Amino acid sequence: MSESASTVQALEAGKAHYPEEKASLRSLLSPLLFMAPAIILVVVFFFIPVVIVLAISLTDMSTATGFNNWKWVQFDNYRRIATHPNTLPVLRNTLMYVALTLALFNVGMALVIALLTTHVPRRSGFLFRALWLLPRLTPSVVYIMMWKYVAADAPYGILNQHLLGPLGIPPTNWLPAQPWLFVILTNGFIGASFGMVIFTSAIESIPYDYMVAALVDGCSLWQRIRYLILPLLRWPLLFVTTYQTLSLLTSFEQILLLTEGQFGTEVWSLWAYQRALSNYWGNFQWGFGAALAAVLVLIGVVMALVYMRYFQFNQLVQEPKIEAL
Amino acid sequence: MKVKLENLTKRWGPVYAARDINLDINDGEFVAFLGPSGCGKTTTLLLIAGIYKPTAGRILFDDRVMNQVPPKNRNIGMVFQSYALYPHMTVYENLVFPMKLKRVPPAEMKARAQRVAEMLGISQLLDRRPGQLSGGQQQRVALGRALTKHPDLLLFDEPLSNLDARLRLSMRAEIKRLQMDLGVTAIYVTHDQVEAMTMADRVAVMKDGQLQAYCPPNELYDRPRTLFIAGFVGNPPMNFIEVEVVLRDGVYHAQRAGFDLPLLTERGGQAAGRGPVILGVRPEDVMIAEEGIAGEVYVVEPLGRDDLIDVRIGEVHVHVLADPNRRCKVGDRVHLCFNTQKIQLFDPKTEQSLLWT
Numbered sequence: 291m292s293e294s295a296s297t298v299q300a301l302e303a304g305k306a307h308y309p310e311e312k313a314s315l316r317s318l319l320s321p322l323l324f325m326a327p328a329i330i331l332v333v334v335f336f337f338i339p340v341v342i343v344l345a346i347s348l349t350d351m352s353t354a355t356g357f358n359n360w361k362w363v364q365f366d367n368y369r370r371i372a373t374h375p376n377t378l379p380v381l382r383n384t385l386m387y388v389a390l391t392l393a394l395f396n397v398g399m400a401l402v403i404a405l406l407t408t409h410v411p412r413r414s415g416f417l418f419r420a421l422w423l424l425p426r427l428t429p430s431v432v433y434i435m436m437w438k439y440v441a442a443d444a445p446y447g448i449l450n451q452h453l454l455g456p457l458g459i460p461p462t463n464w465l466p467a468q469p470w471l472f473v474i475l476t477n478g479f480i481g482a483s484f485g486m487v488i489f490t491s492a493i494e495s496i497p498y499d500y501m502v503a504a505l506v507d508g509c510s511l512w513q514r515i516r517y518l519i520l521p522l523l524r525w526p527l528l529f530v531t532t533y534q535t536l537s538l539l540t541s542f543e544q545i546l547l548l549t550e551g552q553f554g555t556e557v558w559s560l561w562a563y564q565r566a567l568s569n570y571w572g573n574f575q576w577g578f579g580a581a582l583a584a585v586l587v588l589i590g591v592v593m594a595l596v597y598m599r600y601f602q603f604n605q606l607v608q609e610p611k612i613e614a615l
Numbered sequence: 616m617k618v619k620l621e622n623l624t625k626r627w628g629p630v631y632a633a634r635d636i637n638l639d640i641n642d643g644e645f646v647a648f649l650g651p652s653g654c655g656k657t658t659t660l661l662l663i664a665g666i667y668k669p670t671a672g673r674i675l676f677d678d679r680v681m682n683q684v685p686p687k688n689r690n691i692g693m694v695f696q697s698y699a700l701y702p703h704m705t706v707y708e709n710l711v712f713p714m715k716l717k718r719v720p721p722a723e724m725k726a727r728a729q730r731v732a733e734m735l736g737i738s739q740l741l742d743r744r745p746g747q748l749s750g751g752q753q754q755r756v757a758l759g760r761a762l763t764k765h766p767d768l769l770l771f772d773e774p775l776s777n778l779d780a781r782l783r784l785s786m787r788a789e790i791k792r793l794q795m796d797l798g799v800t801a802i803y804v805t806h807d808q809v810e811a812m813t814m815a816d817r818v819a820v821m822k823d824g825q826l827q828a829y830c831p832p833n834e835l836y837d838r839p840r841t842l843f844i845a846g847f848v849g850n851p852p853m854n855f856i857e858v859e860v861v862l863r864d865g866v867y868h869a870q871r872a873g874f875d876l877p878l879l880t881e882r883g884g885q886a887a888g889r890g891p892v893i894l895g896v897r898p899e900d901v902m903i904a905e906e907g908i909a910g911e912v913y914v915v916e917p918l919g920r921d922d923l924i925d926v927r928i929g930e931v932h933v934h935v936l937a938d939p940n941r942r943c944k945v946g947d948r949v950h951l952c953f954n955t956q957k958i959q960l961f962d963p964k965t966e967q968s969l970l971w972t
C-alpha cells in the first residue's frame with residue numbers, strides 16, 4: 291500500500307519534472323545554435339592555430355628536418371630560450387619598446403591630442419586629428435622610407451641638411467646614434483592615432499550636462515579633466531592600453547624596415563620572425579620560433595590580466611541595485 | 616542676491632536664442648522662466664551660469680557685472696533635467712564635490728553634506744552610485760549637490776520633467792518649501808505652466824528668445840498682455856473667438872454670426888470700432904445655462920471633477936467646463952452664459968491685449 295503510494299508519487303514527480311528537463315535542454319541548445327557560426331570561426335581560425343603553434347613548439351621542426359623527419363623534443367625549445375644569450379637583452383628591448391611607445395605615444399600622446407582637440411573649436415580639432423591619421427593611411431614601406439630619408443647618414447638626410455645643420459649641429463649618422471628614438475617615433479606617430487580616435491569619441495559622448503555641471507560646481511577646465519573626463523575614460527583607457535600593449539608586443543614591421551633589428555633594436559617578435567620565417571642562412575627553425583611566439587602570448591595574457599586588476603574590471607561591470615522612492 | 620539682466624542677447628548663427636532680455640530678480644525671489652520648447656530658456660540660464668558668453672548685453676549680480684567672470688567664481692548651484700550626477704562618484708562624493716573645489720574644511724564639508732542629506736531624506740543612500748538610484752532619488756541628490764555649497768543663486772532647468780506625475784507634485788512642493796526656508800534666489804526653467812504658476816513669485820514668459828511678460832502668476836492669468844500668454848497659460852486653454860465689437864443702445868456687443876454677447880462698458884469700449892478683434896474667455900468662465908447664446912454639444916470629455924464640453928456655435932467651437940451631473944450628451948442643444956468680468960480682447964494683428972498694457 292505505502293509502496294504503491296510512493297511509486298505513484300515518484301511517477302508524478304517524474305512527470306512533473308519531465309517537461310522542465312526538456313525545456314532546459316532546449317534552452318541550452320538554442321543559444322548554442324545561434325552562436326555556432328561564431329564558434330566555428332573562432333575554433334578554426336584562432337583555436338586550432340594556437341594549438342598547432344603550441345604543438346610545433348614542442349618539436350625540432352625546421353627547414354633541415356622538413357615536414358617528415360621532425361621529432362618531439364618536449365620542452366627543449368623552451369629550455370633553449372631560457373638559456374639563450376639573446377633572451378635577456380631582447381626581453382629588455384621589448385619591454386622598453388612597448389613601455390615607452392605606449393606611455394609616450396599610444397596612450398599618452400593620444401590622450402593629449404584627444405583632450406586638446408576637444409577643447410578647441412570643433413572644426414580645427416577635426417582637421418588636426420585628420421592630419422594625424424595620415425601616417426596610418428600611408429603604406430608602411432613608404433612611411434619608413436620617409437623616416438629613413440629624414441634620418442639618413444651624414445652628410446645626407448633632412449635632419450642633417452635642413453633642420454639641425456643650419457643650427458650648427460654637426461652631421462651625424464642618426465639611425466645608429468639614436469636607434470630607439472626613431473623606433474619609438476616611427477611607431478608612436480602611427481600608434482597614437484588609434485587611441486586618439488577612441489578617446490575623442492569617448493570624450494565627445496560624455497553627456498553635455500555633466501560638462502556644464504562640473505563647471506557650475508566650480509571646476510576649472512583642468513579640474514574638469516582631472517575629476518570628470520579622465521575617470522569617465524576608464525573603459526577606453528583600459529581598452530586602448532590592453533589592445534596596444536598586445537599589438538606592440540607582436541608588431542615588428544616598422545623595426546624590420548627601419549633597422550632590421552640592428553643597433554640593439556631586436557625585439558621578441560622580430561626575433562621569432564627571423565628565427566622561424568626569415569633568416570640569413572635560410573634555415574628556418576619553426577619549432578624554436580613557435581616556442582618564442584608561445585612565450586610572447588604568455589606575456590601578453592599576463593599583462594592583460596594585470597591591467598584588468600589594476601583598472602578594477604569587476605567594479606566597472608557591476609550590476610546596479612535600484613529601488614523605487 | 617539680486618540678479619539683473621540688461622538687454623541680454625545670445626545668437627547662434629541666424630537664431631536668436633535670447634534677444635534683448637531685461638529682467639530684475641530680487642534677493643530671495645523665486646522666478647520661473649516659462650515658454651515652449653526651443654524658446655531659449657536653457658540658453659538664458661546658461662548665460663547666467665557663465666557657460667555661454669552673451670553676444671550683447673550685461674548680467675549683473677548685486678550690481679556687479681558678471682560677463683567676464685568664469686562659472687566657477689559665480690557661486691551658483693544648478694539642477695538639471697537629466698540630474699547630471701557624476702556616475703563615477705558615490706552620492707556622498709557627489710554631494711561634497713562642489714565643496715571640495717571651494718576648499719571647505721573636511722569636518723565642515725561632512726557636516727553640511729549630512730545636514731543636506733537628512734533634509735532631503737537621502738541619508739541611507741550616501742554610499743550608492745547614481746546608477747543604483749531611482750529617478751526621484753537622483754533628483755534629490757542633484758538638489759542636494761546644488762545646495763551643499765551654499766549658493767547665492769539656484770538654477771533649475773526643468774528638474775521635474777523626467778519624473779512621474781505623483782512624484783512631480785510632491786517634489787514641486789518640496790523645492791518651493793526649501794527655497795523659502797533657505798531664502799536663496801532661484802530661477803526655475805520650465806515649459807509646464809502649472810509648475811511656473813504654483814511655484815514662482817514672478818513668471819517670465821518667453822517666446823522665440825524674447826521676454827513676453829514678467830509678472831506675478833495671478834496677473835499672468837487674469838490680465839494676459841498678449842495672445843500668446845493667454846493661450847499658453849491656463850489649462851484647458853483659453854477659447855479664442857473672432858468677433859466685432861459694436862455699440863448698440865448704449866451697450867457694447869461682441870458679435871458674429873449666431874453669436875451676440877453684451878460686454879462691460881470699460882472692456883468693450885477698448886475694442887469698439889476696430890473691425891475684427893479676438894475675444895478670449897477661459898472654459899471655467901463659461902457656463903451652460905437655461906438661456907444665453909445657443910449652441911450644440913459637439914464633444915464631451917469627462918475630466919473627473921468636470922466635464923470639458925466642446926460646444927459648437929455656428930462655425931466656432933467653445934470649450935466649457937461643466938458639472939458632470941448635468942449629463943450633457945453629444946448633440947444636445949444648450950445655451951451658454953459668459954462671465955463678462957473675465958472677457959479678454961486682443962488685436963489680431965499685433966496680438967497685444969486691448970485691455971492691459
Ligand SMILES: Nc1ncnc2c1ncn2[C@@H]1O[C@H](COP(=O)(O)OP(=O)(O)O)[C@@H](O)[C@H]1O
Pocket residue numbers: 627630631632650651652653654655656657658659
Ligand atoms: N549650442 C548651441 N548651438 C546652436 N544653437 C543652439 C545651441 N543651444 C541652443 N541652440 C538653439 O537656440 C534655441 C533655444 O534653445 P534652448 O535654449 O535650448 O531652448 P529651451 O531650453 O527653451 O528649450 C533653439 O533654437 C536651439 O536650437
Ligand SMILES: [Mg+2]
Pocket residue numbers: 653656657658
Ligand atoms: Mg531647455
